[in-house]
Amino acid sequence: MRANIKDVSQAAGVSIKTVSRVINNERYVRPATRARVEEAMAALGFQPSQAARALAGGRSFQIALVCSNPGPYYLHGLIGGLRGRCAAEGVRLIVHAYETETDELGADVLGFFRQMGFDGAILTPPIADNEPVLDELERAGTPYVRISPGAQLDRGPSVSIDNEGAARAMTRKLIDLGHRRIGFVVGHEGFSVSRQRLDGYLNALRECGVTSDGALIRQGWFDFRSGQAAAEQLLALKERPTAIFASSDDMAAGVLSVAHQQALRVPRQLSIAGFDDTDLASLVWPGLTTVRQPIREMAEKAAELLFSGSDERVVMPAELIERASTGPRPA
Amino acid sequence: MRANIKDVSQAAGVSIKTVSRVINNERYVRPATRARVEEAMAALGFQPSQAARALAGGRSFQIALVCSNPGPYYLHGLIGGLRGRCAAEGVRLIVHAYETETDELGADVLGFFRQMGFDGAILTPPIADNEPVLDELERAGTPYVRISPGAQLDRGPSVSIDNEGAARAMTRKLIDLGHRRIGFVVGHEGFSVSRQRLDGYLNALRECGVTSDGALIRQGWFDFRSGQAAAEQLLALKERPTAIFASSDDMAAGVLSVAHQQALRVPRQLSIAGFDDTDLASLVWPGLTTVRQPIREMAEKAAELLFSGSDERVVMPAELIERASTGPRPA
DNA sequence: TTGAAAGCGATACCAA
DNA sequence: TTGGTATCGCTTTCAA
Numbered sequence: 229m230r231a232n233i234k235d236v237s238q239a240a241g242v243s244i245k246t247v248s249r250v251i252n253n254e255r256y257v258r259p260a261t262r263a264r265v266e267e268a269m270a271a272l273g274f275q276p277s278q279a280a281r282a283l284a285g286g287r288s289f290q291i292a293l294v295c296s297n298p299g300p301y302y303l304h305g306l307i308g309g310l311r312g313r314c315a316a317e318g319v320r321l322i323v324h325a326y327e328t329e330t331d332e333l334g335a336d337v338l339g340f341f342r343q344m345g346f347d348g349a350i351l352t353p354p355i356a357d358n359e360p361v362l363d364e365l366e367r368a369g370t371p372y373v374r375i376s377p378g379a380q381l382d383r384g385p386s387v388s389i390d391n392e393g394a395a396r397a398m399t400r401k402l403i404d405l406g407h408r409r410i411g412f413v414v415g416h417e418g419f420s421v422s423r424q425r426l427d428g429y430l431n432a433l434r435e436c437g438v439t440s441d442g443a444l445i446r447q448g449w450f451d452f453r454s455g456q457a458a459a460e461q462l463l464a465l466k467e468r469p470t471a472i473f474a475s476s477d478d479m480a481a482g483v484l485s486v487a488h489q490q491a492l493r494v495p496r497q498l499s500i501a502g503f504d505d506t507d508l509a510s511l512v513w514p515g516l517t518t519v520r521q522p523i524r525e526m527a528e529k530a531a532e533l534l535f536s537g538s539d540e541r542v543v544m545p546a547e548l549i550e551r552a553s554t555g556p557r558p559a
Numbered sequence: 560m561r562a563n564i565k566d567v568s569q570a571a572g573v574s575i576k577t578v579s580r581v582i583n584n585e586r587y588v589r590p591a592t593r594a595r596v597e598e599a600m601a602a603l604g605f606q607p608s609q610a611a612r613a614l615a616g617g618r619s620f621q622i623a624l625v626c627s628n629p630g631p632y633y634l635h636g637l638i639g640g641l642r643g644r645c646a647a648e649g650v651r652l653i654v655h656a657y658e659t660e661t662d663e664l665g666a667d668v669l670g671f672f673r674q675m676g677f678d679g680a681i682l683t684p685p686i687a688d689n690e691p692v693l694d695e696l697e698r699a700g701t702p703y704v705r706i707s708p709g710a711q712l713d714r715g716p717s718v719s720i721d722n723e724g725a726a727r728a729m730t731r732k733l734i735d736l737g738h739r740r741i742g743f744v745v746g747h748e749g750f751s752v753s754r755q756r757l758d759g760y761l762n763a764l765r766e767c768g769v770t771s772d773g774a775l776i777r778q779g780w781f782d783f784r785s786g787q788a789a790a791e792q793l794l795a796l797k798e799r800p801t802a803i804f805a806s807s808d809d810m811a812a813g814v815l816s817v818a819h820q821q822a823l824r825v826p827r828q829l830s831i832a833g834f835d836d837t838d839l840a841s842l843v844w845p846g847l848t849t850v851r852q853p854i855r856e857m858a859e860k861a862a863e864l865l866f867s868g869s870d871e872r873v874v875m876p877a878e879l880i881e882r883a884s885t886g887p888r889p890a
Numbered sequence: 891t892t893g894a895a896a897g898c899g900a901t902a903c904c905a906a
Numbered sequence: 907t908t909g910g911t912a913t914c915g916c917t918t919t920c921a922a
Contacts, residue, residue, distance in 0.1 A: 230699075232899055243909040248901060256907050275673045279619065280899035282610035283914050290653075300635035307634065311656050315667075322621075323654045325642050336646075342606045368561075563915055574893040579917060587891050611915035614898050 231272035240268035251276050290320045291348040291534065294337055294355055296328040299450060299478045301505035302352075302523055306375075309527025310350065317535055319347060328354060328418055337361055346370055348534045350527070353378060354418045356386075371537065373530040378420020385539040387526045389546040391421045394519045395428025395475065396435075397548060398501050401517065402471045403436045407499060410438075411462040411469035413448040413455060413479050422450075425475040425503065444469055448479045455482020463490060463498075471499035480504065480518065504549070520547045562603035571599035582607050621651045622679040622865065625668055625686055627659040630781065630809045632836040633683075633854055637706075640858025641681065648866055650678060659685060659749055668692055677701055679865045681858070684709060685749045687717075702868065704861040709751020716870040718857045720877040722752045725850045726759025726806065727766075728879060729832050732848065733802045734767045738830060741769075742793040742800035744779040744786060744810050753781075756806040756834065775800055779810045786813020794821060794829075802830035811835065811849065835880070851878045 233251075237244040242265060249257045250265040257265075268274075282288045291314065293306060307323070314321045326336050337355050341364050349372040355361055357379040365372050366384075374386040402410050412429050415422030426445070433440045443465060446458035455474050459482060462469050472487075474480040480502025487498050504518035522544055529542055564582075568575040573596060580588045581596040588596075599605075613619045622645065624637060638654070645652045657667050668686050672695050680703040686692055688710040696703050705717040733741050743760050746753030757776075764771045774796060777789035786805050790813060793800055803818075805811040811833025818829050835849035853875055860873055 234899080244900080245902080245909055245911095246907090249908090252901085258907065261907080273673075277614070277899055278674060279610055279613035280914090281901075283608070283614050283916085284899075284901040286901085286914080288610060298635075300631040303635050303638065304629075304631035307654060307656055315657075320653045321655075322651045323638060324652075325638055326646075342604070343609060565915080575916080576893055576918085577891090580892090583917085589891065592891080608915055611898090612917075614900085615915075615917040617898080617917085 231274040233274075233276065235272055236265065236268045236274050239272060240265045286345070288345055288347055289318060290322055290346055291350065292322045292324055292340070292346045293350045293352075294324045294326070294340070295352040296326055296355060297450075298325060298352070299476070299505070301477055305505050305523035306350070306352070306527045309524040309529075310531050313528065313531035313535060322346070328416075338364055341365060341368070341370070348372060350375065350530050350534065352376065353421060357420060371534060373534045375526055375530055376421050378424065381541075385533045385541060387530045387533065387542045387544065389521055389526070389544050391424035391546075392428040392431070394503075394546040394548075395425040395473075396432040397428075398473060398517065398519050399429045399432035400436065401548065402473065402499060402501060403432065403438060405471075405499065407469075407471040408438055409441070409444060409467060409469045409471075411444045411446065411458075411472040413446050413458040413472065413474040413483065415448060415475045415479070416450045417447070419450070422475065429473060429475075448474070448476070450476045450478060452478045452482040452485075455479030456486050457482075459483040459486035463487075469498075471501065473501040475503050477502055477504040477518070480516075484516070517548060517550045520549050522546070562605040564605075564607065566603055567596065567599045567605050570603060571596045617676070619676055619678055620649060621653055621677055622681065623653045623655055623671070623677045624681045624683075625655045625657070625671070626683040627657055627686060628781075629656060629683070630807070630836065632808060636836050636854035637681075637683070637858045640855040640860075641862050644859065644862035644866060653677070659747075669695055672696060672699070672701070679703060681706065681861050681865065683707065684752060688751060702865060704865045706857055706861055707752050709755065712872075716864045716872060718861045718864065718873045718875065720852055720857070720875050722755035722877075723759040723762070725834075725877040725879075726756040726804075727763040728759075729804060729848065729850050730760045730763035731767065732879065733804065733830060733832060734763065734769060736802075736830065738800075738802040739769055740772070740775060740798060740800040740802075742775045742777065742789075742803040744777050744789040744803065744805040744814065746779060746806045746810070747781045748778070750781070753806065760804060760806075779805070779807070781807045781809060783809045783813040783816075786810030787817050788813075790814040790817035794818075800829075802832065804832040806834050808833055808835040808849070811847075815847070848879060848881045851880050853877070 233244045233247050237247045242261060246257065246261060247265055250262050278289055293310060295306065310321055324340055338361055341361065345368060349365060349370055351372055351374045353376050356374040356377045359380060362380060362383060372384060374384065376388045377386045399410065414426050430440060446461055448454035448458050455478060459472060462472055463486065472483050474483045480500060483500055487500060499515040501517045504520050505523045526544055533540060564575045564578050568578045573592060577588060577592060578596055581593055609620055624641060641652055655671055669692055672692065676699055680696060680701055682703055682705045684707050687705040687708045690711060693711060693714060703715060705715065707719045708717045730741065745757050761771060777792055779785035779789050786809060790803060793803055794817065803814050805814045811831060814831055818831060830846040833849045835851050836854045857875055864871060
């Protein structure tokens with residue numbers, strides 16, 4: 229049987245409260261006593277029960293990461309960014325990935341949060357904008373940090389990039405390169421960043437006096453396949469775009485794959501731009517520019533806000549990354 | 560304050576034991592009684608405390624996924640495959656991603672497992688081969704399922720693919736295409752699958768009477784950069800390989816990116832092969848063949864084994880995926 | 891089919 | 907600096 233706190237207290241000849249003090253690194257324990265207790269703990273291979281600590285202490289030593297249908301790089305960046313701080317704080321990371329499609333209202337997530345007091349939560353779109361979920365969290369007194377919120381903006385701490393601004397800058401860059409027909413692949417409808425990025429694109433066109441053409445705007449779903457589908461449609465237009473801006477990395481990769489296929493016949497005529505949670509996609513097409521969304525750094529920052537109890541709203545810089553200075557220009 | 564089981568029992572006019580029976584869906588509760596209790600639970604917004612259930616019941620309602628430096632697709636596949644079953648079983652998924660490099664012995668993981676009884680664990684390489692960790696798990700009576708184990712093979716349930724066989728088949732395919740100088744990028748040294756895949760490559764060469772050349776074999780670390788580095792070295796050889804087989808998807812993508820760069824000068828002379836946790840990389844190079852490791856399906860299977868208590872050792876089929884039937888042949 | 895009461899293993903207030 | 911003891915909210919015998 230596993231040793232418990234009582235066994236340790238007896239072995240060390242102290243009360244359980246003193247053992248508890250040692251476990252929690254509290255003050256008011258004489259060094260000699262502490263040493264004796266630690267010795268006993270080691271000898272018995274004692275590890276405190278998380279369940280008991282959670283019940284008695286009202287802390288679960290767990291935080292939740294909630295995200296919907298995350299792409300591989302996004303998920304990887306989030307977990308990579310959270311990992312270190314969680315370990316340092318002695319806290320477990322519960323990953324709750326759920327289907328947006330089958331649970332539009334977030335009922336699943338609501339149930340998830342009602343079930344037990346987490347010590348904190350990291351929320352990503354679109355659940356980050358879900359009012360009932362935020363209400364529930366606040367009611368339960370669970371601190372949370374939102375990543376890229378798009379609604380309820382005056383509510384609690386968050387980390388984001390300036391999506392509209394980044395998309396605008398990217399579009400302007402394409403315009404500066406001489407492009408006038410720029411295809412745009414919109415992200416998933418349920419995510420507010422999709423709208424923000426589209427707005428950036430439209431605003432840049434308007435500001436630069438470029439007429440926008442609805443035929444150049446295609447709905448995507450943040451995934452590879454929808455990027456492919458959009459690219460196929462765009463490249464089949466009578467008046468082809470000379471550049472395509474896909475508003476996520478998976479979609480950009482989809483566009484890229486189509487471009488590669490078509491490049492067998494029409495090589496490298498196309499500028500491609502994308503939002504990017506990594507730098508993988510940015511290396512396989514000469515005329516590629518991406519807005520790097522520093523998702524890992526955003527997650528790190530989110531962890532920092534969560535554990536420090538800050539309620540800052542942090543906007544991180546998004547970097548425009550050009551792989552080839554010799555990107556193609558339209559004929 | 561949150562309602563607890565006692566509040567419910569009073570509201571429903573029954574004992575807490577009866578409420579407990581309802582919570583746990585036990586038999587021997589009269590339908591009418593059950594209905595009354597459920598009504599009271601709903602009225603009070605009652606949700607049982609996980610901590611209390613865990614403490615009293617000896618179950619944590621949590622399983623752990625332990626993996627080291629997982630690549631984006633691998634991680635995504637694992638979580639995607641585990642998600643559904645966990646939700647169905649009412650169990651949380653704790654993701655413990657750790658650094659292989661800073662913790663060669665798995666001490667971190669050992670501490671992790673000692674801390675609390677999980678209801679189960681999914682282990683990936685290289686920790687899946689760590690004897691002390693397996694010992695600890697068995698001592699604590701925590702069921703586990705290993706993915707792609709490479710040691711302690713007669714121990715507990717597992718899910719894998721035939722890595723040696725798949726690598727051999729792939730190599731033979733390249734040989735059949737006429738390739739004689741086939742570069743190979745080895746995976747991370749700490750992972751037994753790396754050795755298995757290398758063996759498959761070497762065995763195929765031997766069986767087909769192709770002389771193996773040490774200069775064509777490069778050490779990689781399963782990541783993009785090491786794939787690039789290896790490709791650069793291989794393509795700088797006096798006697799260039801006509802094909803490169805990278806034994807992971809991230810490395811294959813790295814090889815690909817270098818090939819694309821060089822293709823500006825020497826277009827599409829190279830066959831590329833890779834192991835693949837997705838199908839993304841397989842779409843951007845005409846002469847690409849991959850062994851698809853069905854990691855998501857493997858994770859699903861692992862969850863099934865874990866929750867059913869089976870101790871099967873499942874070997875899943877790995878598929879050879881050719882994107883372009885017109886893959887290049889050496890001159 | 892239901893209930894009373896004894897834990898589970900920590901935390902935390904209040905004394906000493 | 908330490909210790910006694912109530913307490914957290916549920917599960918689980920054992921009776922009834």
